[in-house]
Amino acid sequence: MKTAIKNEFLVSPFLVFFLMHGMQYGVGVLGFQRDIVKFVGHDAWISILIIGILVHIIIWMMYSMLNKDKGDLITIHQRTFGKWLGNLLSLLFIVYVLAESITVLRSYIEIVQVWMFPLLKTWPFALVFLLSVYYVVSGGFRIVTGVCFLSVLLPSYLILTFFVPIPFSNFRNLLPIFDHSIYEIAKSIKGAAISFSGFEYLLFYYSFIKRPASSQKWAHYGNLVTITLYLLVMIVTLGFFDQGYLKKVLWPTLMMWKIIELPFVERFELIGVTSWVVVMLPIVCLMLWSASRGIKEMFKLQQKKVLVFLLLICFLICCLLMERETIHQYNKWVATVGFYTLFGYIPFLFVCYHLRFKVRKKG
Amino acid sequence: MRMWFRKHPAEHDQNTVFALINRYKQSGDFVHFHHPQSPQAYWISYFGTLIDVEILHRDILPFLNKTAFTTLEEAKAALPFEDVLITSDLQQIQDQLLLGSVLIQLDEKDSICALVRAEMKKAREVTIPEEEYSVVGPKEAFVESITTNLNLVRKRLPISELKVKEFTIGALSKTKVAVLYMEGITNEENVNTVCQRLTDLQFHQILDSSFIAQLIADNGNSIFPQLIDTERPDRVAGVLAEGSVVILADGSSHALIGPISVMELFNAFEDYYVNWQTASALRVIRILAVSFSILVTPIYVAVLTYHYQLIPKDLMVTLVASRRNIPLPPILEAIILELTIELLREAGARLPSKVGQTIGIVGGIVIGTAAVDAGLTSNVLLIIIALAALASFTTPVYRMGNTIRLLRFPFLLLADLWGLLGIAIAFIFLMVHLLRLTSLGRPYLEPIYPPRLKDFKDIIIRLPFSSQSKRPINLQTKNQIRFSEKQAKEVHDIDE
Helix, strand or coil: CCCCHHHCCCEEECCHHHHHHHHHCCCHHHHHHHHHHHHEEEEEEEHHEEEEEEEEHHHHHHHHHHHHCCHHHHHHHHHCCHHHHHHHHHHHHHHHHHHHHHHHHHHHHHHHHHHHHHHHCCHHHHHHHHHHHHHHCCCCCHHHHHHHHHHHHHHHHHHHHHHCCHHHHCHHHCCCCCCCCCHHHHHHHHHHHHHHHHHHHHHHHHHHHCCCCHHHHHHHHHHHHHHHHHHHHHHHHHHHHHHHCCCCCCCHHEEEEEECEEEEEEEEHHHHHHHHHHHHHHHHHHHHCCCCCCCCHCCCCCCCHHHHHHHHHHHHHHHCCCHHHHHHHHHHHHHHHHHHHHHHHHHHHHHHHHHHHHHHHHH | HHHHHCCCHHHHCCCCHHHHHHHCCCCCCEEEECCCCCCCEEEEEEEECCCCCHHHHHHHHHHHHCCCCCCHHHHHCCCCCCCCCEEEEEHHHHHHHHCCCEEEEECCCCCCCCECCCCCCCCCCCCCCCCCCCCCCCCCCCCCCCCHHHHHHHHCCCCCCEEEEEEEEECCEEEEEEEEEEECCCCCHHHHHHHHHHHHCCCCCCCCCHHHHHHHHCCCCCCCCCCCCCHHHHHHHHHHHHHHHHEEECCCCCEECCCCHHHHHHCCHHHHHHHHHHHHHHHHHHHHHHHHHHHHHHHHHHHCCHHHHHHHHHHHHHHHHHHHHCCCCHHHHHHHHHHHHHHHHHHHHCCCCHHHHHHHHHHHHHHHHHHHHCCCHHHHHHHHHHHHHHHHHCCCHHHHHHHHHHHHHHHHHHHHHHHHHHHHHHHHHHHHHHCCCEEEECCCCCCCCCHHHHHHHHHHCCCCCCCCCCHHHHCCCCCCCCCHHHHHHCCCCCCC
């Protein structure tokens, strides 16, 4: 049913590391701390470790399905639930992907509006940004991967900045360890899991990897690096901020950048926010590539046309989300849906998929 | 078949050599005369401006006048030429006459005739390269004659594997174009791509190899050069041995090299004539200079328009002091100065070198100082712009310098619109553009993306020759190995 993808469009297995890490390491880093600290206070790092392990398990689940199927989410859905129900589920998943891309873009624009340009209108920036997304995605998956690769490498100097607040930190804030109940930890995981999302796009780009089965270790390394970075940021944040204050700060990472002072630069957060646009680009690109690719496969449409249509939707919704409150509400919905999709639906699909095959074998 | 569809009945008469000669006689420089006095009478015709008169008088006429011949074959034997052509093919006769052949007939009305090549070979002497001048290393540069240029290359690669494929391109210019490659090293796919594009090329006039570069570029709308043009035969020999394809065009003193990657535009061939540490340092300096050149003015505009908080107090004092009396916003100030520099450069390029120097002094010192004194620009910006202009001239490939100077303007405009964020957006577009570009179908940003660590041995840095035992992966050569690494790197223990 599906034609094999030409060799020239495939990417090397080790680039999955960048696809995985680049997608997870996004706008969440700037302000994920509050969502965790709200519930578990100084035990936040434990939640991150648990999320990390969960993500590793889900990556394993996805590979176990994909290695067997040699396809992508669409074919997995079709084989598990039949054509109609399968396509419907795929479509719902794509709607979620689109919703997430809007969250990412709108949250970033909000950060720009709060920290750099209070008078910046949403639509011109969204328009130019989405134009660059079109330029990337219309180049195909290899270009999307290239953007992912460069967007991980180029702004990687920002990792150094996370070490700057350490001399000003008090790590006794972390004690006592295990001070919170499992229920609280579970709640914090639910609140922050969306920041770690991005691994699910493997379900779309798996068939674009050369020797895909061998890329699994790179996917796990990618997630490992993501979790390490999140852990680093979290621990530094816990040491640097007073907990009562931290619960009120929306973007603690940006706050920490404020104290960096170089002989020729002050107010480093402006440079941080600017560099973050490069970090953001591959995320939106891969999301829209996945969504358009999925629709193309299901309905046999031209991907370029689908892409333009999706970009228009993205642009319109971004512009409609005006108030801080609406954005916040919207993000909350997407986060909840995201949590259940990633940590509920994918394991469910995993079970269904394998059960289906067991039943078929017996029958 | 064709004769049935003929439009004019008179055309039949035009299809003879006689008619052709009569037609050519309308040109003032066409010579056609009869030699009655010699042992055998004959007719001779040629374009006086295309042939070398010395050859005619020294090597053709004396022999024809001395010998008695009754057929053209006998005349051919008498002439001291190895490639006398005897033909009655009208098209061939027409072409050969226009290339500088002398036409010999026994009778004016004969359709069979002998053609002797006696074209005038007027070419510049081989001189010192001017665009790619190097202090050390050979100092030969290509000239406008393809034969001389091929000789300069062949001399450096005296092996049979060096192949030359010839094409004639351009309906009007009939330019001779040669594609050079090494059999057994160069990837056939690259050669075929070039040949295919040259055959498909539809353009009436090829006056320089840069016409070809623009016409066969993968993306004709990109401002980045997708083929390197060089005037150094040593560079051409070097890249041929590496596995690249080279295009030479008659009448052009520049060879085209492909496929290339963007980082190769920062490599001067002089880098191979100095030790590897110096070469690597120079390359890094060039890359830094180019980034500086593109980014520094936009950053100035962005910071002074929006983000003055970024600058520490002490530095701010200097900046404010220099800008205190300036009536213009930073963007106007920057654009005016940038345009002034471009103006100076363009004026300098259009004038003879002696006047050019005067322009430099007038422009650089007089206008610069006066503009600051008059309070039109700040001296900080003047320094920045002058440095940026200077930095853009460090690229070894001349065309890249133009690209960089042009690139600055979109960055400037976006910097004025959205400050640092605008610069980041411009940077994103640049990055994606470079990612999407290809040169003869090979990725342009290699070895950065697709990441190939091994190819960094000669990109950005240059490792010593002993570690360059493999050819670049990007060229997908048939034979990856240049020389045996083991022999080059024999390890000796102490005192052995």
